[in-house]
Amino acid sequence: MTAPxxxxxxxxxxxxxxxxxxxxxxxxxxxxxxxGTHRGVVVDSPPGAGKSTLVVRAALELAAAGRPxxxxxxxxxxxxxxxxxxxxxxxELPVGRLHSSDADAYDKALDGLANVRKSAKAADLAGLDxxxxxxxxxxxxxxxxxxxxxxVDEAYQMRSDALLAVAGLFERALFVGDPGQLDPFAIVGSxxxxxLTYDPSASAVTTLLAHNPELPQHxxxxxxxxxxxxxxxxxxxxxxxxxxxxxxxAGDRRLSFAVPSDGSGPDRVIDEAAASGWGLLELPARHTPxxxxxxxxxxxxxxxxxxxRGGATTSELTRALGSAPAGGTPVADPAPLTADRIAVGTxxxxxxxxxxAALAELGVTDVTVDTANRLQGREFDVxxxxxxxxxRPDATAFHLETGxxxxxxxxxxxxxxxxxxxxVSELLDDHPSTEPVQLGVTVKFPDGWEANHAxxxxxxxHRVSWRP
Amino acid sequence: MSLIATLAxxxxxxxxxxxxxxxxxHRHLSDRPLVFVPLTTAxxxxxxxxxxxxxxxxxxxxxxxxxxxxxxxxxxxxxxLADVMLPYVDSFAESVExxxxxxTDPETGKRVKVEVELCADAPQLIVPSRAGIxxxxxxxxxxxxxxxxxxxxxxxHPAPPRVPLLGRWLTHFGERARVPGSxxxxxxxxVLARHWTTGxxxxxxxxxxxxxAWIAPPDGGSGAEAALRxxxxxxxxxxxxxxxxxxxxxxxxxxxxxxxxxxxxDRARQALAAAEDxxxxxxxxxxxxxxxxxxxxxxxxxxxxxWEKVWDGLDLLRTLPEGAHVAERWTRxxxxxxxxxxxxxxxEPPQPRRDDAVTAANKLAAREREQARLDAQEALDDPxxxxxxxxxxxxxxxxxxxxxxxxxxxxxxxxxxxVTVRTDDRPHLGERAKAYRSLNxxxxxxxxxxxxxxxxLIVLRVLDKMGRGKEPEAGSVPxxxxxxxxxxxxxxQRGGAKLPDPEQTPWTHGxxxxxxxxxxxxxxxxxxxxx
Numbered sequence: 001m002t003a004p005x006x007x008x009x010x011x012x013x014x015x016x017x018x019x020x021x022x023x024x025x026x027x028x029x030x031x032x033x034x035x036g037t038h039r040g041v042v043v044d045s046p047p048g049a050g051k052s053t054l055v056v057r058a059a060l061e062l063a064a065a066g067r068p069x070x071x072x073x074x075x076x077x078x079x080x081x082x083x084x085x086x087x088x089x090x091x092e093l094p095v096g097r098l099h100s101s102d103a104d105a106y107d108k109a110l111d112g113l114a115n116v117r118k119s120a121k122a123a124d125l126a127g128l129d130x131x132x133x134x135x136x137x138x139x140x141x142x143x144x145x146x147x148x149x150x151x152v153d154e155a156y157q158m159r160s161d162a163l164l165a166v167a168g169l170f171e172r173a174l175f176v177g178d179p180g181q182l183d184p185f186a187i188v189g190s191x192x193x194x195x196l197t198y199d200p201s202a203s204a205v206t207t208l209l210a211h212n213p214e215l216p217q218h219x220x221x222x223x224x225x226x227x228x229x230x231x232x233x234x235x236x237x238x239x240x241x242x243x244x245x246x247x248x249x250a251g252d253r254r255l256s257f258a259v260p261s262d263g264s265g266p267d268r269v270i271d272e273a274a275a276s277g278w279g280l281l282e283l284p285a286r287h288t289p290x291x292x293x294x295x296x297x298x299x300x301x302x303x304x305x306x307x308x309r310g311g312a313t314t315s316e317l318t319r320a321l322g323s324a325p326a327g328g329t330p331v332a333d334p335a336p337l338t339a340d341r342i343a344v345g346t347x348x349x350x351x352x353x354x355x356x357a358a359l360a361e362l363g364v365t366d367v368t369v370d371t372a373n374r375l376q377g378r379e380f381d382v383x384x385x386x387x388x389x390x391x392r393p394d395a396t397a398f399h400l401e402t403g404x405x406x407x408x409x410x411x412x413x414x415x416x417x418x419x420x421x422x423x424v425s426e427l428l429d430d431h432p433s434t435e436p437v438q439l440g441v442t443v444k445f446p447d448g449w450e451a452n453h454a455x456x457x458x459x460x461x462h463r464v465s466w467r468p
Numbered sequence: 469m470s471l472i473a474t475l476a477x478x479x480x481x482x483x484x485x486x487x488x489x490x491x492x493x494h495r496h497l498s499d500r501p502l503v504f505v506p507l508t509t510a511x512x513x514x515x516x517x518x519x520x521x522x523x524x525x526x527x528x529x530x531x532x533x534x535x536x537x538x539x540x541x542x543x544x545x546x547x548x549l550a551d552v553m554l555p556y557v558d559s560f561a562e563s564v565e566x567x568x569x570x571x572t573d574p575e576t577g578k579r580v581k582v583e584v585e586l587c588a589d590a591p592q593l594i595v596p597s598r599a600g601i602x603x604x605x606x607x608x609x610x611x612x613x614x615x616x617x618x619x620x621x622x623x624x625h626p627a628p629p630r631v632p633l634l635g636r637w638l639t640h641f642g643e644r645a646r647v648p649g650s651x652x653x654x655x656x657x658x659v660l661a662r663h664w665t666t667g668x669x670x671x672x673x674x675x676x677x678x679x680x681a682w683i684a685p686p687d688g689g690s691g692a693e694a695a696l697r698x699x700x701x702x703x704x705x706x707x708x709x710x711x712x713x714x715x716x717x718x719x720x721x722x723x724x725x726x727x728x729x730x731x732x733x734d735r736a737r738q739a740l741a742a743a744e745d746x747x748x749x750x751x752x753x754x755x756x757x758x759x760x761x762x763x764x765x766x767x768x769x770x771x772x773x774x775w776e777k778v779w780d781g782l783d784l785l786r787t788l789p790e791g792a793h794v795a796e797r798w799t800r801x802x803x804x805x806x807x808x809x810x811x812x813x814x815x816e817p818p819q820p821r822r823d824d825a826v827t828a829a830n831k832l833a834a835r836e837r838e839q840a841r842l843d844a845q846e847a848l849d850d851p852x853x854x855x856x857x858x859x860x861x862x863x864x865x866x867x868x869x870x871x872x873x874x875x876x877x878x879x880x881x882x883x884x885x886x887v888t889v890r891t892d893d894r895p896h897l898g899e900r901a902k903a904y905r906s907l908n909x910x911x912x913x914x915x916x917x918x919x920x921x922x923x924x925l926i927v928l929r930v931l932d933k934m935g936r937g938k939e940p941e942a943g944s945v946p947x948x949x950x951x952x953x954x955x956x957x958x959x960x961q962r963g964g965a966k967l968p969d970p971e972q973t974p975w976t977h978g979x980x981x982x983x984x985x986x987x988x989x990x991x992x993x994x995x996x997x998x999x
Contacts, residue, residue: 039975104900139965160977161829165965167974188648188835198825198977200832211978289471350861353896 018222018247026054029218033058033174034065042155042205042217043176046244047234047410048225048379051176055153056085058174062149063093063129070147071132072166074154076100078377079132080107082153086130087113096125098133098141139165146171152204153177157376159184160207161200175205180238180410181376182403195440206442222247225379225413229277237454238406240446248316255337255382255414258310265466266302270309272462273382273415280459284467285423288391291354294468295390298419299344300358301468302384303367311337313381313414339366341381345408346371347388347399355386372407383412387420389452395431400448405455418459428452472856473665481667484690486682489665491852493788496651496798498592502556503528503778505596505771506603508715509536510722514606516545517717517726518767521552525779532767534733534760539625546611547628554630556591557637561809563588590798590805593641593653594782596676596713596774601655603715605642611635612818613990625993636818640808643819647835649797649842652805656781657713663788667692675699676777677710683784713774725766733759791849797842820988825977826970837961844959848906854953858893864926865953866891868946874929875938883940886917887952889926895956897926903954907933907944911959928954 032041045051055071059082062069073079076099083097084107094115099105101120110116117125122141125131133141135158150170152158156177167173183203190201197210209215223231224247231246255274261267265281273279281302283294312334344359346352349371356369368380372388385408388399398404409416428449446454469477476487500523509515518532529552533545567586570579595601612635614627641653661673666682672695673679681694698710707725708718717726736755743749823831847854847863857863870888875881897903901916914928934940946952971980 136965161832161967164825164829164974164977165967167976168968168972186832186836188832188839189646190832192646193823193828193832196822196828198828200825200829204976208976211976349896353861353894 016245018245021245022050022220022222022247025218025220026050026057029054029174030058030061032216032218034061036216038212038215039172040208040212040215041174042209042215043174043220044179044217044242045176045220046180046223046239046242047178047406048223048413049220049244050222050224051153051178051220052082052085054220055082055151055176056089058151059086059130060090060093062151067148069130070138070150070170071130072135072138072150072152072158073132074135074157076106076134078153079134080110083110083113083116083132086132087116091115093130094128096128096131098122098125098131098137100134100137135162135166138169141166141169143169149173151176154377155204155208157181157184158204159186159200160198160202160204163204163207164198164200175208177205179205179242180234180403180406182373182401182407191436191438194438199441219244221245224248226410227253227277227412227414230410230412230416233278233455233458234406234410237451237458238402238410238446252316253414254314254334256312256314256334258312259308264301264305265464265468266298266305267309269417269464269466270302270305272464273417274311276462277415278459278462279415279417280463281417281419282463282465283390283419283421285421286391287393288421290348291350292391292421293354295386295419295421296351296354296358298466298468299355299384299386300362300364302417302419303342303344303359304362304364306337306342306382306384307339307364311382313337313341315413337381339364340368343368343370343375343378343380343383343411345375345383345385345411347386347404351386372404375411376407378411379413380411381414382417383408383415384417384419385409387418387424389424389427390420392427395427395449397435397448400431400452402444402446402448402451405448405451409455420459422465425453425456428456470856470860472859476665477667480665480682481692484667484692485685486664486666486679486691488663488852490663490788490846490850492791492850493785494662494791494794494846494849495649495654495659495785496592496790496794496801497782497785498589501592501594501782502553503594503775503782504553504600504604505713505774505778506600506607506715507717507767507771508603509533510717510719512537514603514610516542516607516715518545518764518771519549520768520771520775521549523556525775528772528775530764530768530771532760532764534763535730535737543628543631546607546631546634550628550630550634553634553637560587560589560591560805564806585806586799587802587806587809590652590802592651594778595653595655596778597657597674598655599674599715600713601642601645601653604638604645604653608635608638608640608642609821612639613821613988615990623990632818633812636812637808639819640804644801644804646831647804648839649845650801650804650838651798652801656778659785660781663785666695668695672699674713676713676774676781680777680781680784684780709773710777711770711773713777714771717770721766721770726763729759729762729766733763791846793845793849797845817988824970824981825973826967829967833964833967837964840958841961844955844957844961847955847957848959854955857955857957858895861894861896862957863953863955864889864891864893864895865951866893866926868948868950868952869925871945871948881938883930883934883938883945885930885934885940885945887914887928887930887946888920889928889952889954890924891926892924894923895926895954897956901956902958903928903956904959905946905952905954906959912944914954 029043059069073082083095086095092115097106097110097116097118099118099120106118110118119125147170150173152173152175154177155175156179186201193199198207219242221244223244226234226246228246228248228250235243261271269279269281281298314334344355352369352371359367388404389395476489480487502523504521506519507517509517515536516533517536520528520530522528531545531548533541535541564585565588567584568581569584571582573580611631614632615623616629617626644650645653657674657676657679660679664683666673677698678695681698682691685691685694701709703709706720711718736759740752740756743752847857854863866889868887869890872886874884874886876884897916903914903916904911912933914930917927917929919926930945934944973980
């Protein structure tokens, strides 16, 4: 495994200044975007590295430079979030929100913004400095003259065919995304096109770089979200060749509880996670249905105890200039760990539904429970995760997918607790990856098998065995 | 695997018989399908050994290649195959009905309706297994770029007439088979496995003999035991009693029977070539013919059990009534067939080796739409399929216990009645989730409002299909006591966005494809092509 490399290391251990490193990267990106000669710029951003901040900043600078800008995001929630951030940062900026003609097409919070115009027709938004919409909606837009510039957000989660539908709308573009998260997928087989540079089921960035290998590629080097305890593991396991650092040092963030442990499994794993940032609640080995009732109850119990024990989080006060984190305000005083700062992550929707039902039975509300796909791009203080391979008799490509585990293990600012049946290491050893090799397809590293082993090895150091 | 499929497999294991997975037939079956049981030669991709083909169960046409590595003999086989298949395909091309299609007017750019022909029926090709579909594709790929002497007098190895044409048709069938729910080319084992669940794995289900043994065991005994016998039982000479459905053959057949027979044939041919006078040649020609007949007999022996099983399987499928949406999907197949017929008539070049970026994206989008459409239609057509979706939390059925009239806010209030459904299902309803029910074949949408009584009462707000008036039209709102079934998935699929024309392919996807290879040249002849 590659040890995290100092992004600018030249001599023996100069003090790493995360703010300066991030600012340098951002500066280079903006330079290439605003003054570069290439039609595209690609930015790889690890989890919580200030991707949204970068998008907002680039949008404002492009608008200030008088270049009409279209922004392509992947979901309506992402679009609304971007519009809100833009308006917060620059309330005077005329922003267009292009939306679908369905009912509730956009977040009602947008109605309160004076300079945000909303319409289902692109013509109504002509002339605005920035127009934001989803890739699906942009695909229906026809223009006589293309936009001078575009920003494509979450470009690694966008499918190549979606980019094909919108690429005619702009002359140049900044592509921003996280290569470690879930790849886009198709609901029908697409092996027929595997190995083609424009395989429609590949990610937009894969196709873009296959056809334009000369485009400048940048990387954001610092994760502001992940604490010092999590960044090395996530970086080693999921970004072995493009390491990143945490923006905070060990001890900058603290998670503490007013009520002492009652000695139960959930309480012990909570204390372990509070102390070390990671906790593994290991249930006895067993093959189970997907909605493993014991595991679901264990997840719910951990969440309830997190809330009952009066948790408080302390975050660092100072931050590097220009690289404020996504969400959350910097605080020095402890903030209470409330339900809205906790998330439960699963692999399947029925598992999420089962956890929601179990939480409702315990009277716990307002905790986000969702699948990895839907938790992408979101951030919480504490996450409780049902391991994708828990209780399974087989390790399919779906459950091994690197991005799935990466999303689940990188949503937290303080601690991540994984609930899992024992025996996953043995399962992995019994099921080495056997996906057919496709000619012409770039092999992605690390593969899910190796990433899973790396994460498990680390989690085992924080294991609490529990028989419910 | 869905929960209901797991349950059905467990029941199948327990009872020793396949369990129904559907109450109606979800694929179109032609009255006159063309059954094609191909066999291939081990060790060389795309080298046909022989085939049984035909539309009459009692009169299959037997074709064989006595020396599969001889290109001339292979061409002769393909020409014979074309003689069987093309007249069958052509027989559907002439009978047409008038239809309308919306097209973009090239001058005004507006969408206009145009009168076009639609073939009244389409051919249907049935192969025993999924590997058979791949083989059809491979045959199509190997034939469609060939040139006949008429097309290109210079070509060193001219293909017999009509062989390239057959290649184009087989390519079309193979490509259409990738579209979910299509029925132009069906693999029988896949269709059977869609309608019955056996107590074996999906991989084992691809053995047609074993699959049929689970569904209809001979003498009504245990399906599991009959399946095992179908897979393993051999005669005194070590040959499988139920040969694999192909196109690959059993190694014991290859080694013990086929290889010696081909060797005899080769020797007889060499002897014939070495004959010095007419008398000797006559004798030796007789030996060649006899050796050829032996190989034909072997191919027939190997393919005939599968041929019979394919027709048995079709009979089994015909016992199920056709699903309500099957005809609509078959109409799409007819459009597909008509479209290809027109492309051939118009003299267009054969399908390219690789799709360009726009074609690939269009195909993927169309197939994803068809998959979603198929999933919805199968559930709507079949209560057993719907039960699986209900079990998965994607639908719920129950009785209407209360209907409260309510209206939307605004200048012209429209009816938005609140309907309470009592159900034992556990749908995954999120806040304001949409639910749909089929109202006279059209989807009516509703919105999830609340859950009461521990989730057994679900309150929905009906949103549409109630007419324009202030009062909903009669029959458009469920009434107390009605049995209703709502799905969380949509019933119909929206068309996707229009992609740019291939000539407008953007820079991100490599720009417009070049014109250099239209029409594409046939594959170059390599040393390996010559014996």
